[in-house]
Amino acid sequence: MIEDDLREALRARARSYETDPHAWAEVQRRVTRARRVRWAALAAVPLCAAALVAGVPLVLSHSGPDTATTTRRTPPASLPLPDPSGRWDAYAAQVAKNPPVGGTLAIVDPSNGRPIRLWFTDPSPRQGTGEPRYIKLCAATQYALHGASVAGCPVAVDPVHDGNHAWYAGSTSEEWPNTGTLISYGMALPGVADVAAVGRDGSRLPGLIYRPKGAPAAVWTVTYPAGAGVGVFEFTGSDGRVVQRVTPDRAPDSLTSAPAERPDAKPAGGLVARLHEDGTLLWLHDGEVIGATVLTPGRPIEDLLTGERPADWRFAQGFWFGLAKAGTAKAEVRYRDGRVVSARAVPDPWKRGFTLFAAPAEHEGDVFAEGYTITLYNAHGRRIGRVEQAPNPPFWADIPLSTPDPAVRPSPR
Amino acid sequence: MTEASVVSTGRPSFADLFAAHYAAMVRLAGLLGADDPEDIAQEAFARLHQKMGRLREADAAVPYLRAIVCNLTRNRVRHLRLARLRRSEAGEPAVTQHSGEQAFLVAERHRDLLAAVDRLPRRQREALVLRYWLELSEREIADAMGVTPGSVKTHTSRALGALGRSLQESSDD
Known part of the structure; x- marks a missing residue:
């Protein structure tokens, strides 16, 4: 029968296609890029390189020898969508599905000063399967610009970690641009007493160990400058001996490898905007990327800068900068305390039909929590666009920050 | 697990x-x-x-x-x-x-058949793969291809006919 032969032949051919072990990371990259553009086109939804919250499962029946291994980052859970008001408490939603085992930690995300929440959860194995019992480390983070939050617990495709003492779960380095100060975190077994990140130059950057009450494992964190080139985390026991080295998958060093279009744009304010041929628009200050927007090649800019949201902006490294619709000659941001920052807008040199603006914009306090108003003017001083950005106070701000293990005194070695 | x-x-x-x-x-x-x-x-x-x-x-x-x-x-x-x-x-x-594909992984006996599949018009190839590899129903194939179930039936039937003729010609050569 030709049908039977066909089935067999197709199955044989199908088996010949192998999958890239880094496929998940590539899908994450595409999702992040797509989200930037999509979010830019939707009012009240963040335009930011949202890191997907990842984590790792932990086999409770651990009894293996000390080993130094490379862990594999596991896929994240799905992102929650914002509610109609644009505010979605991802932590609350995730906890409802994955209730904590033991205490929930609150630590500070150094990139925006807002809390990150970490907790263990314990999905039950299927009855009668003899499958090992896992717990998972869940995380909830938030984005200051528009007040979105994201939370996830891992789903493992390769959950067998027997023999390990510590696991990498996530990092703010997975966000773009990953400048400034970063934090990485994960879980550790009770025998781990200390953690440090190892920088590119071999320097050790000390971390912290948290032991949430009632939790089945400890949580480790390391805070470090983005430029340190951290690639390895080292875990030591109470005797000071290294019991585990973890090398997480590296985030790509660059958001794009596509050639840059010429010339660079230099709006007033000290920033450089560089458009790459794949549509990635990078904002640089002193050669360092401080912001990025992805424009889909071939897609009209009108899709990004809509009438409802005629500009796309961010605050970073003491600057306010972004894109505005064609015809904009000046962009202004008015803070709630009445102060105004004004930026001259210039047409994009790549003839894509938008304008660029940038201005120094230091602001004391939390501009995102307070809210602000952006107004666009044309060359005649007539108002041609306005965005009222509602206050986005931090999630989980009333939760006291957790205290690290007092037995551990982080110190460079 | x-x-x-x-x-x-x-x-x-x-x-x-x-x-x-x-x-x-x-x-x-x-x-x-x-x-x-x-x-x-x-x-x-x-x-x-x-x-x-x-x-x-x-x-x-x-x-x-x-x-x-x-x-x-x-x-x-x-x-x-x-x-x-x-x-x-x-x-x-x-x-x-x-x-x-890595051709060497595919058994010799499948080569003529797969070569014939590769020569099929696009829609016919889609219908065959969805039917005989994924074992989908006509309704599911129609949804995947963006056509009607009747059209799926036509593509599948024509594809099988073309494969048969192609294999017959191969064996005649």
């Missing part, structure tokens, strides 16, 4: 779907003739992520993925065919179509 099986109550998360269906989508794209099946599958998952919140049914994600893979592969193959035509018109040497 995979974690997906542990947390399989309720609507599957994006990561669940990735873990369960990524390899199949790569294979589907390959069987449909994509020169880079991984690229197609990754793009399909990225698009699914955009769509996840708007899918009404919990089990709508996989049919959506299949449809995207079919669509992207169709566009990609069309693009490659046009590129080959342009090269040929410009007098440049034709580029051999990359089948995406």
Whole structure:
């Protein structure tokens, strides 16, 4: 029968296609890029390189020898969508599905000063399967610009970690641009007493160990400058001996490898905007990327800068900068305390039909929590666009920050 | 055991779907003739992520993925065919179509049959792969291809006829 032969032949051919072990990371990259553009086109939804919250499962029946291994980052859970008001408490939603085992930690995300929440959860194995019992480390983070939050617990495709003492779960380095100060975190077994990140130059950057009450494992964190080139985390026991080295998958060093279009744009304010041929628009200050927007090649800019949201902006490294619709000659941001920052807008040199603006914009306090108003003017001083950005106070701000293990005194070695 | 099986109550998360269906989508794209099946599958998952919140049914994600893979592969193959035509018109040497498979892995006895599948018109090839590899129903194939079930029946029937003739010619040679 030709049908039977066909089935067999197709199955044989199908088996010949192998999958890239880094496929998940590539899908994450595409999702992040797509989200930037999509979010830019939707009012009240963040335009930011949202890191997907990842984590790792932990086999409770651990009894293996000390080993130094490379862990594999596991896929994240799905992102929650914002509610109609644009505010979605991802932590609350995730906890409802994955209730904590033991205490929930609150630590500070150094990139925006807002809390990150970490907790263990314990999905039950299927009855009668003899499958090992896992717990998972869940995380909830938030984005200051528009007040979105994201939370996830891992789903493992390769959950067998027997023999390990510590696991990498996530990092703010997975966000773009990953400048400034970063934090990485994960879980550790009770025998781990200390953690440090190892920088590119071999320097050790000390971390912290948290032991949430009632939790089945400890949580480790390391805070470090983005430029340190951290690639390895080292875990030591109470005797000071290294019991585990973890090398997480590296985030790509660059958001794009596509050639840059010429010339660079230099709006007033000290920033450089560089458009790459794949549509990635990078904002640089002193050669360092401080912001990025992805424009889909071939897609009209009108899709990004809509009438409802005629500009796309961010605050970073003491600057306010972004894109505005064609015809904009000046962009202004008015803070709630009445102060105004004004930026001259210039047409994009790549003839894509938008304008660029940038201005120094230091602001004391939390501009995102307070809210602000952006107004666009044309060359005649007539108002041609306005965005009222509602206050986005931090999630989980009333939760006291957790205290690290007092037995551990982080110190460079 | 995979974690997906542990947390399989309720609507599957994006990561669940990735873990369960990524390899199949790569294979589907390959069987449909994509020169880079991984690229197609990754793009399909990225698009699914955009769509996840708007899918009404919990089990709508996989049919959506299949449809995207079919669509992207169709566009990609069309693009490659046009590129080959342009090269040929410009007098440049034709580029051999990359089948995406490691030929040595495919048993000799399948070669003629698979070569005949590769020569089928696009729609007929899609119908055959969806029917005889994924074992989908006519309704499901129609959804993936964006055609009616009646059209699926026609494509499948014609494809089988063409395969039969092609194999007959091979054996006559």
